[in-house]
Amino acid sequence: xxxxxxxxxxxxxxxxxxxxxxxxxxxxxxxxxxxxxxxxxxxxxxxxxxxxxxxxxxxxxxxxxxxxxxxxxxxxxxxxxxxxxxxxxxxxxxxxxxxxxxxxxxxxxxxxxxxxxxxxxxxxxxxxxxxxxxxxxxxxxxxxxxxxxxxxxxxxxxxxxxxxxxxxxxxxxxxxxxxxxxxxxxxxxxxxxxxxxxxxxxxxxxxxxxxxxxxxxxxxxxxxxxxxxxxxxxxxxxxxxxxxxxxxxxxxxxxxxxxxxxxxxxxx
Amino acid sequence: xxxxxxxxxxxxxxxxxxxxxxxxxxxxxxxxxxxxxxxxxxxxxxxxxxxxxxxxxxxxxxxxxxxxxxxxxxxxxxxxxxxxxxxxxxxxxxxxxxxxxxxxxxxxxxxxxxxxxxxxxxxxxxxxxxxxxxxxxxxxxxxxxxxxxxxxxxxxxxxxxxxxxxxxxxxxxxxxxxxxxxxxxxxxxxxxxxxxxxxxxxxxxxxxxxxxxxxxxxxxxxxxxxxxxxxxxxxxxxxxxxxxxxxxxxxxxxxxxxxxxxxxxxxxxxxxxxxxxxxxxxxxxxxxxxxxxxxxxxxxxxxxxxxxxxxxxxxxxxxxxxxxxxxxxxxxxxxxxxxxxxxxxxxxxxxxxxxxxxxxxxxxxxxxxxxxxxxxxxxxxxxxxxxxxxxxxxxxxxxxxxxxxxxxxxxxxxxxxxxxxxxxxxxxxxxxxxxxxxxxxxxxxxxxxxxxxxxxxxxxxxxxxxxxxxxxxxxxxxxxxxxxxxxxxxxxxxxxxxxxxxxxxxxxxxxxxxxxxxxxxxxxxxxxxxxxxxxxxxxxxxxxxxxxxxxxxxxxxxxxxxxxxxxxxxxxxxxxxxxxxxxxxxxxxxxxxxxxxxxxxxxxxxxxxxxxxxxxxxxxxxxxxxxxxxxxxxxxxxxxxxxxxxxxxxxxxxxxxxxxxxxxxxxxxxxxxxxxxxxxxxxxxxxxxxxxxxxxxxxxxx
Numbered sequence: 001x002x003x004x005x006x007x008x009x010x011x012x013x014x015x016x017x018x019x020x021x022x023x024x025x026x027x028x029x030x031x032x033x034x035x036x037x038x039x040x041x042x043x044x045x046x047x048x049x050x051x052x053x054x055x056x057x058x059x060x061x062x063x064x065x066x067x068x069x070x071x072x073x074x075x076x077x078x079x080x081x082x083x084x085x086x087x088x089x090x091x092x093x094x095x096x097x098x099x100x101x102x103x104x105x106x107x108x109x110x111x112x113x114x115x116x117x118x119x120x121x122x123x124x125x126x127x128x129x130x131x132x133x134x135x136x137x138x139x140x141x142x143x144x145x146x147x148x149x150x151x152x153x154x155x156x157x158x159x160x161x162x163x164x165x166x167x168x169x170x171x172x173x174x175x176x177x178x179x180x181x182x183x184x185x186x187x188x189x190x191x192x193x194x195x196x197x198x199x200x201x202x203x204x205x206x207x208x209x210x211x212x213x214x215x216x217x218x219x220x221x222x223x224x225x226x227x228x229x230x231x232x233x234x235x236x237x238x239x240x241x242x243x244x245x246x247x248x249x250x251x252x253x254x255x256x257x258x259x260x261x262x263x264x265x266x267x268x
Numbered sequence: 269x270x271x272x273x274x275x276x277x278x279x280x281x282x283x284x285x286x287x288x289x290x291x292x293x294x295x296x297x298x299x300x301x302x303x304x305x306x307x308x309x310x311x312x313x314x315x316x317x318x319x320x321x322x323x324x325x326x327x328x329x330x331x332x333x334x335x336x337x338x339x340x341x342x343x344x345x346x347x348x349x350x351x352x353x354x355x356x357x358x359x360x361x362x363x364x365x366x367x368x369x370x371x372x373x374x375x376x377x378x379x380x381x382x383x384x385x386x387x388x389x390x391x392x393x394x395x396x397x398x399x400x401x402x403x404x405x406x407x408x409x410x411x412x413x414x415x416x417x418x419x420x421x422x423x424x425x426x427x428x429x430x431x432x433x434x435x436x437x438x439x440x441x442x443x444x445x446x447x448x449x450x451x452x453x454x455x456x457x458x459x460x461x462x463x464x465x466x467x468x469x470x471x472x473x474x475x476x477x478x479x480x481x482x483x484x485x486x487x488x489x490x491x492x493x494x495x496x497x498x499x500x501x502x503x504x505x506x507x508x509x510x511x512x513x514x515x516x517x518x519x520x521x522x523x524x525x526x527x528x529x530x531x532x533x534x535x536x537x538x539x540x541x542x543x544x545x546x547x548x549x550x551x552x553x554x555x556x557x558x559x560x561x562x563x564x565x566x567x568x569x570x571x572x573x574x575x576x577x578x579x580x581x582x583x584x585x586x587x588x589x590x591x592x593x594x595x596x597x598x599x600x601x602x603x604x605x606x607x608x609x610x611x612x613x614x615x616x617x618x619x620x621x622x623x624x625x626x627x628x629x630x631x632x633x634x635x636x637x638x639x640x641x642x643x644x645x646x647x648x649x650x651x652x653x654x655x656x657x658x659x660x661x662x663x664x665x666x667x668x669x670x671x672x673x674x675x676x677x678x679x680x681x682x683x684x685x686x687x688x689x690x691x692x693x694x695x696x697x698x699x700x701x702x703x704x705x706x707x708x709x710x711x712x713x714x715x716x717x718x719x720x721x722x723x724x725x726x727x728x729x730x731x732x733x734x735x736x737x738x739x740x741x742x743x744x745x746x747x748x749x750x751x752x753x754x755x756x757x758x759x760x761x762x763x764x765x766x767x768x769x770x771x772x773x774x775x776x777x778x779x780x781x782x783x784x785x786x787x788x789x790x791x792x793x794x795x796x797x798x799x800x801x802x803x804x805x806x807x808x809x810x811x812x813x814x815x816x817x818x819x820x821x822x823x824x825x826x827x828x829x830x831x832x833x834x835x836x837x838x839x840x841x842x843x844x845x846x847x848x849x850x851x852x853x854x855x856x857x858x859x860x861x862x863x864x865x866x867x868x869x870x871x872x873x874x875x876x877x878x879x880x881x882x883x884x885x886x887x888x889x890x891x892x893x894x895x896x897x898x899x900x901x902x903x904x905x906x907x908x909x910x911x912x913x914x915x916x917x918x919x920x921x922x923x924x925x926x927x928x929x930x931x932x933x934x935x936x937x938x939x940x941x942x943x944x945x946x947x948x949x950x951x952x953x954x955x956x957x958x959x960x961x962x963x964x965x966x967x968x969x970x
Contacts, residue, residue, distance in 0.1 A: 065881050086654060095883025105874035109896045118892045122883025129888045171878070178882055 016040040017214055018064070018182060023073035025059050025238075033059040035238040037073070041182075041216065046208045048229035048246070049218040052258060056238040057218035061184045064216070065097050066090060077182070095122030098175030098213075102187035104167040108160035112151070112170050115159050116142040119177030138177075145173040149203055165196035172203055183207065185217035189224065201228050222249065321941050328945030332457035333450035338387055340365040341398070341444040344374060360385055365423075367445045376433045379410055383426040384445050387419045393447040397432055400439040405432065407443070419447055459943045462931060463950045469845055470927035471954065473920070474913035476849045481856035482906060488857070489864030490890060492818040496868060500811025500886075502650070505657040505804030508672035510650035512679050514642045521641015522634050528590050529597040529633035536601020537626070557587060575655060582648045589644065593637055600629025657804045665803035673799015674792040677705065681791030685784040688759075689766055695759035698787045699750035703743040705794040710742020711735050712801045746794065753786050818861075825858035830916050831923050838924040848925030852913050860909050867901040868894060900969045907962040914958050918951045 018041040025034040033056045041047055049057050062068040064075055066082060075082040082093055098119075106115045120138045121129065128134075134142075146152045149169035154162060159170060168188060175183060185204060189197035205228050207213045219225050225232050226246040234242035234249075234257040241257050242249065249257070308314065360366045363386055370381045382395060394415050395407040406415045410428040419425045425445075434441065490496055502510075533539075607623025610616060660668055681701060688695040714720070720731045727735075750756075758764050766783035802808075834851035841847050871894060879893040921929025928947055935944040 067877055067881060086658075088651070091883045091885065093883075094881055097881070099878065099881040101874060101878060103874050105878035107875045107879075107893060107896050108872075109900075110892075114892075118879050118884070119882050121879065121885075121888045121892065124888070126885045126887045129891050132891075174878070174882070184881075 017043045017078055018216075019074075019076040020064075021074045021076070023060070023063060023075065024071050025056075025063055025068065026071045033238050034063065034070075037235075037238070037240055039233060039240065039243060041214055044208070044212045044214055046205070046215045046228060046230045047217070048225035048232045049216060049235060050220070050222060050225055050232060050257065051218075051235035051241070055235040057235055058186050059238075060235065061099070061186050061216060061218060064182075064184060065094050065099060091122060095178050096180055097182045097184060098178050098180035099184040099186070100168065100171040100175055100188050102190045104164070104171045104191075106159040106167055106170055106174075108158070110159060111155070112146070112157055112159055112162065113139075113142055113155040115170055116145060116155075116173045116177055119174035122178060142173070142177060145176045146170075148176070149173050163196075164192050165199060168192065168196075168200050169203065172200070172207075176207070180213055183213050183215045183217075185215060187218050187220065190220055197224065204228065222246070222254070324941035325945040325948065327942055328949050329457050329459045329942040330946055330949070331454035331460070333454045334452050335448050335450050337446050337448045338365045339444060339446050340367045340384065340387075341442045342367040342369055342382075343440045343442050344369060362386070365445075365447070367443060369443060374431050376431050378431045379428055380431060381426060381428050382443055382445070383424070384419065385424055387423045387425065387445070387447045388449060389419060389421045389423045391419045391447045391449045392416045393419050393425065393445055395427065395429060396444045396446070397434075398442040398444050399434055400441065404444065407432070457946075459946050463928065463946050466921075466928040466931055466947075467950050467954055470917045470921075470929075471914055471958075473845045473848045473917040473925070473927050474852065474910055477852035477856055477913050477917070478906060478910040480849065480853035481860050481909070484857050485860035485864055486902070488818055488822065488861040489868055490894075491814050492822060492861060492865035493868035494815055495871075495873065496890070496894070497811030497815040498809075500814075501807040501809045503654065503657070503804060504669060504799065504802045504806045504808050505660075505672060506650040506654055507808050507810055508669070508676045508799060508804070509653045510646040511676045512672070513646045513649050515679060515683065517642035517645030518638040519641075520645065522638035524586075525590060525593045525637025525641055526634035529593045529637050530630075532594040532597020532599075533601040533604070533626075533630045533633060536598040537604040537630075538601075575652065578648075578652055582644075582652075585648075586644065589640060593633070593640070596629065596636075597633055600626045600633065602626075603629070660804060665805060666800050669799035669801075669803045670796045671799070672804065673802075674796030676799070677791035677793070677795020678788040679791075680795070681705075681787040682784055685754075685781075685787035688787075689781060689783065692759045692763040692765055695754065695766065695783075696756070698754055698783075699747050699756055702750035702787070702790050702794070703747035705791060705798075706746025707739035707743035709794045709797045710745075711739040712798050713742075714738035716801050746790070750787075750790060753790070754783055819865075822858045822861045822865075825854065826862065828855070830855040830920060834920050834923040834925040843924040843926070843930075845926030848917055848920040848927055851920060851925055852916055855916075856909055856913060859912075860905065863905045863909070864898070864902060867898050867905070870901075871897040904966040904969050907966055911958050911962045915955055918955070 020040070021038050023034050023037040024032070026032050035056075037056075037060060049060065051057050059068055063070045064077075064082070066085075070083055073083070077093060077097075080089075080093060082090070085093055107118070117134050117138060120134060120142070124134060124138075143152060143155060146155055149172055151162070151166050151169055151173075154166065154170075159167065162170065171188075183204070188204070189200050192200060201224060204215055204217065208215050217229070222232075229246060232242065232244065232246045232249065233240060234253075236257055242253055360368070365384065365386045367382060367384050369383075374380055384393070387393065394417075395409070396404040397407050398404040407429040408415050409417055410430060417425065417427055429443075603622040603626035607619040607626060610619030610622070657665075657668065681698060684701045685698045688698045714735050718731065718734065720727055720735065755766075758766070766781050768781055830851045833854055834847060837847040837850040841850065875897070876889055876893040879889045884892065917925070917927050917929070918932075919929045921927045921931070922933050924930065928951060932944055932947040932951075935941075935947060
């Protein structure tokens, strides 16, 4: 099933929701993390980004919502230029782009429900945030999202009381609160055991299939990319080394991406 | 081995030798300068006095006891003719306490034996010489230093004393013996009562000082946290407009919000009804408008990015904030009313506290209004002009940069120079700020002339060095020029304030200071150059500027000892605990501000990133991402600071800051070491108990 273009709703067909043009990022210390990266993502696609540590996966994802400022190039999202947006415009763009992280990035001392509600901040008046106020609809929505990822009973627990897999599901619920069109997932399962990894990836797959959310997900394991993604982009030293369906990656390509000494490790 | 010694090793060894030589010189000089002299400690009179002082300190006057006494006296004639042989002493026959001297005829300087009979056995006693005029003085038994001696188990004593030098030798003098013993249970002495009372005052001084410091240090800590401020950079045009409008916003804020706030205070305190004035009408109308506007805003739920929408939203926000300030003012006024109602009995303390809070609100509301106004106007207009400035291209952008940058420089240096008119030494700030601007302008010029890439990774080492040299040269040149133009020697050598001139405009005389004008001119030129070179689009690291500024202020404040601040505040608000609260509070702001901001720098950055990526504003990111992480360490450091403040408040009294230090100093000056012992014991107990308590609580929190 990998590599087969999933059936998409007709109205999004052949529209590129994300266009990346000649994206380059050079850090202040001179490290070139991204080197002239260009690709396009049609609406509703599940894209896996693979590559060695330091190949630029995280930088690429963070440039898209400008947690990291790109040095050069353009990022167009639904024909809006993200790279030239001012603070206010960027905020409006960011709130439709969800993001989940390798370290989950929950506020550990806050309650689970508060962490989920934080996904709604982009839609909340900041003076209301001063008194920690969210609307009743937001509360109900947050509980529904927790229900969806299967941990509604943990809503009042502190975030650090949850296991890793549960924390990542809170992270997904938080991103869902944004009502996202695009989900960036930065190594979402790298800190989890194989079984939990699959359960988290299944939730991402569900969002992709049921809600039509496009997903850009960086992964360590090719096997995961093969199982869940429509398309694989492989980065090496900040350049695109491969772009295509996962089953096209044979032994030769694998060595090109991961280096001569690499041995395949599977995660089942 | 030895053959392989490299020049590297040789150089290191040489450095070590030089280091040791330097250390020897420094320590010799140190011993010489600090008058270290161990013979001083061997001196006998000094040893005697230190022994006495220590002994008294270690016998604190904690308890007191009711006592009973026995008195007995014997008369004697001085310089009498009968200088016969000493008569034998015979025990008196009665059972009354009696004092007998060996001879009834003595002169000054004689050593005489005094014996007592029938006193209470085993009781401490003293002898006094009472001349005819009644000015008794204690007699120290020969061979001792203690005036007290003991009556033996038979009720008898025999002591030798020296006849003191006295006037009126022809008349009869008396030697009186007193035996004194305690009855009943011991009770806390007057000193103990006083010390306890002052100790409570001390602990409360520390508490109030810490409380005063918490909110201010909390606010500053965000500005002094590198990880939060590093990412804040704003296009140059926005910075120019924002800074230019800060003072304007302040003035408008004090006018608008100050009036509304004072109206609130007057309404709450009932002052308004005593003599309703026409002045109250304007704020009242404004409030009416504001509440209507609030309703409109709720219904319309305005959104969008057009200029007219922004203006409308800003207008609504201005009115909403006015309502907030008004409510704040009313609360302050109500506190004042409450303090008048609760002016007696058990609730008087609360009434008093409420009254103080009301006073604080009444006093600060205009300033708060100004601050809010400044921040609102500056951030709004910076935001608003962004749309206009965004479309400026090429030369237009640089012209706009020149104009706006120039005005900004003038405003900044105008404010700095205004500050400089408050004290001679403060006049130094204007040249310093000019020099900083000069350095920036020179670096910008260098970058422009040699076409240096603005991105850090593309700058070669030579270019970086060149830029550094350019900025140093620029700083020095501008400092010299500014020092000359602003007549720095006047401020530094003569210690005078800049002169005030009078400027006539249509026959009306305005007071002006050419000092401020010159400073503004320099600021305008330098800042104009930078603005012209950068244009209005270049992003300026405002965050790091604020970070460096607030860190510098915190460090400067921390380097002033609370005792010195105490001296200033005693002059300002008089001797007493309030001066201590202010001195310790100010120092605590600096100390806590630094501790707090270091905690922010230590937080986990991940949640911040996550919350930012949801489209949250900076404020929301802080509330949801930073605050939950810093609360436990903040509580711990606040307790720690309170602990330190208790320790410091015990000595802030030495300069008049109230509390236990005040009486401790008096006791020491009056050589009442037994009383001082009580105070020191109390300090030791309170400090160690609080130390233990705060350590325990801190352990639980973290």
